[in-house]
Amino acid sequence: MPTGADAARPTMRDVAALAGVALKTVSRVMNGVPSVDPVLAARVRAAAAELAYRPNLAANLRSGRTNTVGLLLEDIGNPFSAATLRAIEDELEAAGILLLAASLDEQPSREEELTRRLIDRRVDGLIVVPASRDQRYLVAEQLRGTCVVFLDRLPQPLVADAVVSDNRVGARRGVEHLVRHGRRRIAYLGDDPAIPTAAERFRGYVDALAGQGLPVDPALVRHGLRSVQEAHRAAADLLAGPDGVGVDALFTSQNLVTIGAVGALHAAGRHREVAQVGFDDIPFAEALEPGVTVVAQDTRMLGRTAAERLLARIHGDRSAPQVFSVPSRLLVRGSGELPVSTTP
Amino acid sequence: MPTGADAARPTMRDVAALAGVALKTVSRVMNGVPSVDPVLAARVRAAAAELAYRPNLAANLRSGRTNTVGLLLEDIGNPFSAATLRAIEDELEAAGILLLAASLDEQPSREEELTRRLIDRRVDGLIVVPASRDQRYLVAEQLRGTCVVFLDRLPQPLVADAVVSDNRVGARRGVEHLVRHGRRRIAYLGDDPAIPTAAERFRGYVDALAGQGLPVDPALVRHGLRSVQEAHRAAADLLAGPDGVGVDALFTSQNLVTIGAVGALHAAGRHREVAQVGFDDIPFAEALEPGVTVVAQDTRMLGRTAAERLLARIHGDRSAPQVFSVPSRLLVRGSGELPVSTTP
DNA sequence: CTGAAAGCGCTTACAG
DNA sequence: CTGAAAGCGCTTACAG
Numbered sequence: 141m142p143t144g145a146d147a148a149r150p151t152m153r154d155v156a157a158l159a160g161v162a163l164k165t166v167s168r169v170m171n172g173v174p175s176v177d178p179v180l181a182a183r184v185r186a187a188a189a190e191l192a193y194r195p196n197l198a199a200n201l202r203s204g205r206t207n208t209v210g211l212l213l214e215d216i217g218n219p220f221s222a223a224t225l226r227a228i229e230d231e232l233e234a235a236g237i238l239l240l241a242a243s244l245d246e247q248p249s250r251e252e253e254l255t256r257r258l259i260d261r262r263v264d265g266l267i268v269v270p271a272s273r274d275q276r277y278l279v280a281e282q283l284r285g286t287c288v289v290f291l292d293r294l295p296q297p298l299v300a301d302a303v304v305s306d307n308r309v310g311a312r313r314g315v316e317h318l319v320r321h322g323r324r325r326i327a328y329l330g331d332d333p334a335i336p337t338a339a340e341r342f343r344g345y346v347d348a349l350a351g352q353g354l355p356v357d358p359a360l361v362r363h364g365l366r367s368v369q370e371a372h373r374a375a376a377d378l379l380a381g382p383d384g385v386g387v388d389a390l391f392t393s394q395n396l397v398t399i400g401a402v403g404a405l406h407a408a409g410r411h412r413e414v415a416q417v418g419f420d421d422i423p424f425a426e427a428l429e430p431g432v433t434v435v436a437q438d439t440r441m442l443g444r445t446a447a448e449r450l451l452a453r454i455h456g457d458r459s460a461p462q463v464f465s466v467p468s469r470l471l472v473r474g475s476g477e478l479p480v481s482t483t484p
Numbered sequence: 485m486p487t488g489a490d491a492a493r494p495t496m497r498d499v500a501a502l503a504g505v506a507l508k509t510v511s512r513v514m515n516g517v518p519s520v521d522p523v524l525a526a527r528v529r530a531a532a533a534e535l536a537y538r539p540n541l542a543a544n545l546r547s548g549r550t551n552t553v554g555l556l557l558e559d560i561g562n563p564f565s566a567a568t569l570r571a572i573e574d575e576l577e578a579a580g581i582l583l584l585a586a587s588l589d590e591q592p593s594r595e596e597e598l599t600r601r602l603i604d605r606r607v608d609g610l611i612v613v614p615a616s617r618d619q620r621y622l623v624a625e626q627l628r629g630t631c632v633v634f635l636d637r638l639p640q641p642l643v644a645d646a647v648v649s650d651n652r653v654g655a656r657r658g659v660e661h662l663v664r665h666g667r668r669r670i671a672y673l674g675d676d677p678a679i680p681t682a683a684e685r686f687r688g689y690v691d692a693l694a695g696q697g698l699p700v701d702p703a704l705v706r707h708g709l710r711s712v713q714e715a716h717r718a719a720a721d722l723l724a725g726p727d728g729v730g731v732d733a734l735f736t737s738q739n740l741v742t743i744g745a746v747g748a749l750h751a752a753g754r755h756r757e758v759a760q761v762g763f764d765d766i767p768f769a770e771a772l773e774p775g776v777t778v779v780a781q782d783t784r785m786l787g788r789t790a791a792e793r794l795l796a797r798i799h800g801d802r803s804a805p806q807v808f809s810v811p812s813r814l815l816v817r818g819s820g821e822l823p824v825s826t827t828p
Numbered sequence: 829c830t831g832a833a834a835g836c837g838c839t840t841a842c843a844g
Numbered sequence: 845c846t847g848a849a850a851g852c853g854c855t856t857a858c859a860g
Contacts, residue, residue: 149628151853162831167855175829192624197604198550199853201543201836208584217570219563219767226561229587238601240552240582243573257582260541280536284493403771423563423767427747495837506847511839519845543837545852835856844847 150191159187170195209450210258210266211241212251214292219423220395220439221269224291227443228267235451237264246335248272259286265450267291273334275300287453291446293336294463301453303446303464305437307337307419310468311344312351314417314435315391317470319352322480323389323415327360327378329371329401330393338363341393341419360387371400372407379408388414388480395420402432402475417476419468431473441466494535503531514539553794554602554610555585556595558636563767564739564783565613568635571787572611579795581608590679592616603630609794611635617678619644631797635790637680638807645797647790647808649781651681651763654812655688656695658761658779659735661814663696666824667733667759671704671722673715673745674737682707685737685763704731715744716751723752732758732824739764746776746819761820763812775817785810 152170156163161180168176169184176184187193197207209232213221221243229239240258244250251271255278258266265287268275275298278288282300290302318326328345331338342363349356359381362374371392378387390405392398398418405411411430418425421436445464496514500507505524512520513528520528531537541551553576557565565587573583584607588594595615599622602610609631612619619642622632626644634646662670672689675682686707693700703725706718715736722731734749736742742762749755755774762769765780789808 153853163854164831165829168830171855177829180830194600194604196606196853197601198542198606199545199836200855201545201838201853202855204836206542215570216560216573217567219566222563222566222569223561225566225585226559226587229560229585238584238586238605241569241573241585242582243570256538257541260538261582262540262542399768399771402768406771406773424743424746424772427743427750428768428772429750497837507838508847509845512846515839521845524846540837543852544839545837545854546839548852829860831858831860833856833858836854838852840849840851842847842849844845 149196150193151196152193154191155184155187155193158191159183204262205264206262207235207237208240208261208263209237209447210255210261210263211239212244212254212258212266212268212271213241214269214271215243215245216241217243218395220420220437223439224269224443227440228447231444231447232451237451244269244271246271248274252277264454265289267446267450268295269293270295272296273336287450289446289450289453291442299461301449301461301464303442303449303466304337305442305468306465307340307468308344308347310435310437310470311341311391311393311419312348313344313468313470314419314433314476315345315348316352317433317472317476318389318391318415318417319348319354321415321477324354325357325360325386326354326389326391327362327387328391328393329362329365329374329378329397331366331397332364338393345391345393365394365397365400368396368400368403371397372404373400375401375404376408379404379410379414389476390414390416392416392418394418395422398422398432398434402428411475412478413481415476415478421471425471426473428475430475430478433473433476434471435468436471437468438466493540494537495540496537498535499528499531499537502535503527548606549608550606551579551581552584552605552607553581553791554599554605554607555583556588556598556602556610556612556615557585558613558615559587559589560585561587562739564764564781567783568613568787571784572791575788575791576795581795588613588615590615596621608798609633611790611794612639613637614639616640617680631794633790633794633797635786643805645793645805645808647786647793647810648681649786649812650809651684651812652688652691654779654781654814655685655735655737655763656692657688657812657814658763658777658820659689659692660696661777661816661820662733662735662759662761663692663698665759665821668698669701669704669730670698670733670735671706671731672735672737673706673709673718673722673741675710675741676708682737689735689737709738709741709744712740712744712747715741716748717744719745719748720752723748723754723758733820734758734760736760736762738762739766742766742776742778746772755819756822757825759820759822761814765815769815770817772819774819774822777817777820778815779812780815781812782810 152166156166169181269292275295294302333339365371392401418434425432496510500510513525613636619639638646677683709715736745762778769776
C-alpha cells in the first residue's frame with residue numbers, strides 16, 4: 141500500500157472510464173467542443189467533477205505552444221525592473237500567458253545561459269533586457285521561430301524587435317532644463333558607459349552642453365557607478381572638490397545613481413544649493429525636499445509595447461523587425477529648479 | 485516549400501538518425517550517462533552540434549516534475565513583493581528551478597484562479613501570499629501532493645507551511661519605541677483590517693498602548709487605507725484635526741501608508757514635530773529628513789525561508805506543517821526619535 | 829456525433 | 845554497452 145498521502149492524479153483516461161465514453165469525448169468536453177451530445181457531455185462533466193479532474197496543460201506536446209513567455213530582467217528586485225515586469229504581466233494576462241522571470245544582474249554569461257534554459261522549455265517567446273553586447277547566439281533560434289523582443293537596450297549585431305526609451309533625447313532635455321535654470325557647472329554621474337543606455341545618456345548630456353556652448357569638463361564626469369554607495373561617494377567627492385571645480389548641478393543618469401547622489405547632497409547639506417536632475421524615476425521622489433526632478437522612463441509603456449510586439453510575433457507577424465522608441469517625460473519637482481544663489 | 489523562415493527544430497530522433505544510433509543512446513549521452521561507448525558518444529555529440537539540437541525540457545511527461553515553481557504575490561510592482569520575489573529566485577536558482585510569477589492585487593478570485601492555472605501546468609510547488617481568507621480549495625490538491633508554502637499571511641482553515649513576519653510583536657516594538665521617546669497621542673494608520681497582517685499589526689499597536697497604560701483613542705485610528713493617496717489624505721486629516729486631538733506621533737502599518745503619511749507630514753511642515761514609525765521598510769527612507777524609522781520586514785529571510793521550505797517539501801519532506809516567524813528589525817533613522825517640543 | 833489509431837519528444841523498464 | 849518497446853497525458857487526423 142502507498143505510504144505517501146498522494147492520491148493519484150486522475151487523467152482524461154480515468155474520466156473516460158468513469159463516464160463510459162472514449163477519451164476523445166472527454167477531450168472534446170473539456171475543450172468546449174459544441175458538437176458533443178448533451179447527455180454524454182453531462183456524464184463526462186459529472187465524472188470529471190467526481191474525480192476532481194484537472195487537465196494537464198503541460199501534456200500538450202503537439203501544439204508546440206506553452207502559453208509561457210520568458211522574461212529576463214536586470215534585477216527583479218529593482219524598481220525599474222519590477223515596474224516593467226508588472227506592465228508586461230498585465231498585457232499578457234488577457235492572452236492567458238504566464239511569465240517565467242529571472243534576473244541577469246548584468247552578467248553576460250547568465251543572459252545566454254538563461255535564454256537557453258527558457259528556450260529549452262519552449263517558451264512561446266522571450267522579452268530580454270540584454271546584459272551582454274552580443275546576441276548572435278540567438279540567430280539559430282530566431283530561424284527556428286523563437287520570438288524575441290529586446291527591452292530597454294538594443295540587441296547588438298542581431299536584427300530583432302526592440303523597445304527602448306529615448307535615452308539620448310531625454311538626457312539632453314534633462315540637462316537643458318538645468319541650463320535653463322541658470323546652471324553652468326553641471327556634473328555627469330552615470331553607470332558603466334559599456335552599457336549602451338548609459339552611453340546614450342552621456343551623449344545626451346554632451347549634446348545639451350554643446351548645444352548651449354558649454355564645455356564638457358572631464359573633472360565633472362564620473363562614469364562606472366554601479367551602486368547607490370558608489371554614486372554617493374562620487375557625488376560627495378565632487379561636492380567636496382576644490383573651489384575651482386565649483387559644481388552647481390548634478391545630472392545623474394540612472395535610478396541607483398540618483399538615489400546615491402540625493403543622499404550625498406543631503407549629507408553635505410547642499411541639497412538647496414546644488415541642483416539635480418536624474419534619469420529614471422525613483423520611489424519617493426516627491427516626498428523629498430526638494431522633490432527630485434527626473435526624466436522618467438515610461439515603464440508601463442515600455443512593458444506594454446514589448447508585450448504587444450511579442451504577442452504579434454507569436455501570432456505570426458513576420459514583418460521586418462523594428463525599434464520602438466518610447467518617449468521619456470520630464471517630471472519637475474524642485475531639485476532641478478532651485479534658485480541660483482547670488483552670493484559673490 | 486515552406487513559406488516561413490522556420491527551420492524545423494531537430495529532435496532526439498533526428499540526432500539519432502544522423503549519428504546512426506538508437507534514440508535511447510542519444511538520450512543517454514544528453515543526460516551524461518557514463519556507460520556509453522566514447523566513440524558513439526562523440527558521434528552523438530557531433531550530430532547534436534551539427535543540428536544545433538536542444539532538448540525539449542517540456543517533453544518529459546513521465547518525470548512528473550517541471551522544475552518550475554509558481555509564485556503568487558500581491559503586486560510584483562510593489563517593492564515588498566519585488567524584494568521577496570528576488571530572494572526566492574536566488575534561493576531556487578541553485579536547484580535549477582524557474583519561477584512562474586503573477587500578481588493577485590488582493591483579489592480573492594484571482595488567487596484561486598491563478599492557483600488552478602499553475603497547478604494545471606504542474607508546477608512542482610507554489611508559494612502564495614494569499615489574497616483570500618479561505619484556502620480550502622487547495623485541500624484536494626494537497627492530498628495529491630502539490631506542495632504549497634504560504635508567505636506573509638497565514639492560510640485560513642488550511643493546514644500548511646507558512647512563513648510570516650512577527651507582525652504583532654514588531655508593531656508593538658515600533659509603538660513602544662515612540663512611547664519611549666515621549667510620545668503619548670500616537671495615531672494608527674493602516675490597511676484594511678480584514679487583511680490578517682494588518683489586523684496583527686493593529687493588535688501590536690493596541691498591545692503597546694495597553695502595556696504602557698495609555699488609552700486607545702478611536703479618533704486616532706484610521707483603518708482601510710489602500711493607497712499612498714488615501715494614506716496621505718488620512719494623515720493630513722489627522723494632522724489638521726482640532727487641537728484637542730493633538731496627535732504627536734504616527735504609527736503607519738504598511739509601506740504605502742508610510743509613504744503617504746511622510747508626504748502629508750512634509751506637506752504640513754510638521755515632519756520635525758510629529759514623530760513617525762512605519763511598518764515595512766520603504767525605499768529611500770534614509771535620504772529623507774528626518775530619516776524614517778521603521779520596523780523592517782526581513783524580505784530576504786522571508787523569501788529564503790519560504791523557498792527552502794518548499795524545496796524540502798518537493799524533495800519529499802512529509803513532516804507536520806509549521807509556521808515560521810521571521811523577526812522584524814527596528815531601524816532607527818530619526819523620525820521616531822524627534823525631541824518632544826516643550827512648548828506650553 | 830463518436831471513437832480507435834497514431835503521434836508530440838522524451839523517459840522508464842526491459843531485453844539482448 | 846545498446847536498443848526496441850511501451851508509456852507519460854494529451855491532441856491531431858481519420859474512420860465510422
